[in-house]
Amino acid sequence: MDSLDTVNGGKTIGSLETMFDIVELVEGEVEKLAREAETTALFAVHRQGRSVFVAQSSSGPLDGTEYFGRERYLHNTAFGKVLLAWVPAEAVVTIIERDAR
Structure with a gap:
């Protein structure tokens, strides 16, 4: 089984099944934020050096873009830069050297 990484130095927070627990935990807040801001709200986690969108809600004009499950450097x-802010500096260097092109 694959594991999800926290933003704290890649420590494991559980199996892929944990992603569904995370979605259940945050989806109400993501929906509330989308409603209040009248736009699309997203939530992502740090997983294996990438940000992965695990929750999405739209309110107001929809652009039709589906982000759930998408990975980004x-x-x-x-979002990724916020997640990087919590990663130890030496890990940030490794991630950027590996992925920056």
Whole structure:
């Protein structure tokens, strides 16, 4: 089984089944945020050096984009940069050297 990484130095927080627990935990807040902001709200986790979108909700005009399950390089998105802020500096260097092109 694959594991999900926390934003704290890649420590495991559980198996892929844990992702469903995370979604259950945050989806109400993501829906609330989307409703209040009248836009699309997303939630991502740090997994194996990438950000993975695990919750999405839209309110107001929809752009039709589905983000759930998409992976992005951490350094390429605002979400990823927030996740990188919690990773030890030496791990950030490794991630960026590996993924920056």
